[in-house]
Amino acid sequence: MSEQDISTPIPAVSVSIAKQVIYCGVCSLPPEYCEYGATLNKCKEWLREKHSDLFDNLYSQTNLESDMINLSLEKKPANDAEDKKKAKEAAKIEREMQKKMASKITITRIARNKRKSVTNVCGLQNFDIDLKKAAKSFASKFACGSSVVKNNQGNDEIVIQGDVSDDLYDYILETWPDVPEDNIELVEEKKSKK
Amino acid sequence: MFKKFNIKEDIATRSLVKSSVQRNIRSKILDQYNKLETVIDEVLPKKSSLYLVKCHEHINLLTVNNEILFFQHFDGLYYPTLRLLHKYPDAFPKVQVDKGAIKKILSGANIMCPGLTSKGARMNEDLPANTIVGVFAEGKEHALAIGLTKMSTEDIKNINKDIGVENIHYLNDPLWKSNIET
Numbered sequence: 001m002s003e004q005d006i007s008t009p010i011p012a013v014s015v016s017i018a019k020q021v022i023y024c025g026v027c028s029l030p031p032e033y034c035e036y037g038a039t040l041n042k043c044k045e046w047l048r049e050k051h052s053d054l055f056d057n058l059y060s061q062t063n064l065e066s067d068m069i070n071l072s073l074e075k076k077p078a079n080d081a082e083d084k085k086k087a088k089e090a091a092k093i094e095r096e097m098q099k100k101m102a103s104k105i106t107i108t109r110i111a112r113n114k115r116k117s118v119t120n121v122c123g124l125q126n127f128d129i130d131l132k133k134a135a136k137s138f139a140s141k142f143a144c145g146s147s148v149v150k151n152n153q154g155n156d157e158i159v160i161q162g163d164v165s166d167d168l169y170d171y172i173l174e175t176w177p178d179v180p181e182d183n184i185e186l187v188e189e190k191k192s193k194k
Numbered sequence: 195m196f197k198k199f200n201i202k203e204d205i206a207t208r209s210l211v212k213s214s215v216q217r218n219i220r221s222k223i224l225d226q227y228n229k230l231e232t233v234i235d236e237v238l239p240k241k242s243s244l245y246l247v248k249c250h251e252h253i254n255l256l257t258v259n260n261e262i263l264f265f266q267h268f269d270g271l272y273y274p275t276l277r278l279l280h281k282y283p284d285a286f287p288k289v290q291v292d293k294g295a296i297k298k299i300l301s302g303a304n305i306m307c308p309g310l311t312s313k314g315a316r317m318n319e320d321l322p323a324n325t326i327v328g329v330f331a332e333g334k335e336h337a338l339a340i341g342l343t344k345m346s347t348e349d350i351k352n353i354n355k356d357i358g359v360e361n362i363h364y365l366n367d368p369l370w371k372s373n374i375e376t
Contacts, residue, residue: 018233018281018282019280019281019283021277021281023240028366029372030336030365031336032335033296033365036297037366114227130202
């Protein structure tokens, strides 16, 4: 008896192995917290696709429960305010997405001298592109000077030395696949002042 | 602390930490979290390049491989980030709150004592005031916030009023969302 007592190890709290945590691809939280975000429905879809076992685990019971709650909710409009708030948040996110889809990238060639020109890109920041890094990558890609400049409206834009507008068009599409092709506008030449 | 934080705009400098300083930081972290000792080589590999990112408002971040591991205010304690806490949940002291508190914590509220003493909540360890704790929730596996105790657990139980744990870093706050790139 006593021997056994001694030999039984103290339940050591094992810290040794890093836990693998799955994060939701939609809202970046651990899936169990998705319900507190604004994009629950999307999160659910994502989870069902990627980790169906986890999905079953999390939502099979709660689904029933939430259905029950929904039923009771219909009788109780008091909790509506919360639902409304959530819907509002979801709509906000939706609107932002739309705004993103609507925003344009304009590539302009500006004549600087008789034979020389610079290329001007604005609107990249709307697609969550880091301008500084983009400028750097343009510089190395086209072997020319490229920098982030504030224009007179106070927005940041990238100025690339030399006429690279056509190449740039392709390059942008290649490097940032989430930029839709229709959103890039090529302005061929801006007439400089005489 | 991170309610208004923008990783893109708030970075002042970013520098590679000298190995001697790195050793120093390492031992400090180990002093603070002695349970991390078994995994410290995994968390902060000796050969890795540790970056110190200084941000505005005296916030310092420690990053390895573009992952923020710890943060610090002035010269104070090192706080783990939630992602790190999720990986090694047992290395840090824990408290558990009840279900009703989750929503409020996720919007950045400090944790009041009743949320820590009610039925679904738990405080297994006796902790003094000003300890960094991982905040877990009833029925959830992962932590949802990192906090700093304002009173000892004893006091939380006895007084049962006011702020028990200050919310330092919570899920979906700007720090959680930010990622550092080179």
